[in-house]
Amino acid sequence: MTTSPTVSRATAVAARATDLSKVYGHGETQVVALDHVTVDFRQGEFTAIMGPSGSGKSTLMHCVAGLDSFSSGSVRIGETELSTLKDKHLTQLRRDKIGFIFQAFNLLPTLTAMENITLPMDIAGRKADKQWVQQVIDMLGLSGRLGHRPTELSGGQQQRVA
Ligand SMILES: Nc1ncnc2c1ncn2[C@@H]1O[C@H](COP(=O)(O)OP(=O)(O)OP(=O)(O)O)[C@@H](O)[C@H]1O
Ligand SMILES: [Mg+2]
Incomplete structure (x- = not known):
C-alpha cells in the first residue's frame, strides 16, 4: 500500500x-x-x-x-x-x-485599494509578481475598484482587499 x-x-x-x-x-x-x-x-x-x-x-x-x-x-x-x-x-x-483579515478590516484610509493590497510588499521593499497580483484581483472581483479608497468600497469589497 x-x-x-x-x-x-x-x-x-x-x-x-x-x-x-x-x-x-x-x-x-x-x-x-x-x-x-x-x-x-x-x-x-x-x-x-x-x-x-x-x-x-x-x-x-x-x-x-x-x-x-x-x-x-x-x-x-x-x-x-x-x-x-x-x-x-x-x-x-x-x-x-502570515496573512490576516481583521474583523475591522484595518485598511489605510488614505491609500487606494491597490495600494492597500500591495502595502506589505511595498514596506518589505519587494516587487510584487504582477501576474499573480492581477490573478488574485480578478478572482476577488476587485479590478473595477482598484483606484478607490476604503470609504468608497462596500464592506465585502473592503474585506476582499484586506
Ligand atoms: N483590550 C482589551 N482589554 C480588556 N478586555 C478585552 C480587550 N480586548 C478584548 N477584551 C475582552 O476579552 C474577551 C474576548 O474578546 P475577543 O475580542 O477575543 O472575543 P471574540 O470571541 O472575538 O468576540 P466576537 O465574536 O464578538 O468578535 C471579551 O470579554 C472582551 O471584552
Ligand atoms: Mg472577534
Whole structure:
C-alpha cells in the first residue's frame, strides 16, 4: 500500500498554541480572555474557530499570529517559538508567513485599494509578481475598484482587499 500524500501533509502543523493564556487588565476589571488553550492548526486545512461573542476568538487569533502578547503558554509558527523572537524578527515573520483579515478590516484610509493590497510588499521593499497580483484581483472581483479608497468600497469589497 502506498502512503497517501494528503495524510502526511495533514499531519504537519502550521501553527500551534500550547497552554495559552491571555489576561487583560488587573484587579476588578481583569478579563481572562484565554484560559489555558491548546490547539493545532494543520497545513493544508481550513480551521474554523466558533464560539459566543466575547469568548476569545479574536484574542486567540491575534496571539497566534504574533500580533499581541500573551500572559503565559507558548505559540509556534512552523518551527519558530514566538516568545523567543525580538520585535524585528517577529515583524519579519508576520510579513512573510502570515496573512490576516481583521474583523475591522484595518485598511489605510488614505491609500487606494491597490495600494492597500500591495502595502506589505511595498514596506518589505519587494516587487510584487504582477501576474499573480492581477490573478488574485480578478478572482476577488476587485479590478473595477482598484483606484478607490476604503470609504468608497462596500464592506465585502473592503474585506476582499484586506
Ligand atoms: N483590550 C482589551 N482589554 C480588556 N478586555 C478585552 C480587550 N480586548 C478584548 N477584551 C475582552 O476579552 C474577551 C474576548 O474578546 P475577543 O475580542 O477575543 O472575543 P471574540 O470571541 O472575538 O468576540 P466576537 O465574536 O464578538 O468578535 C471579551 O470579554 C472582551 O471584552
Ligand atoms: Mg472577534
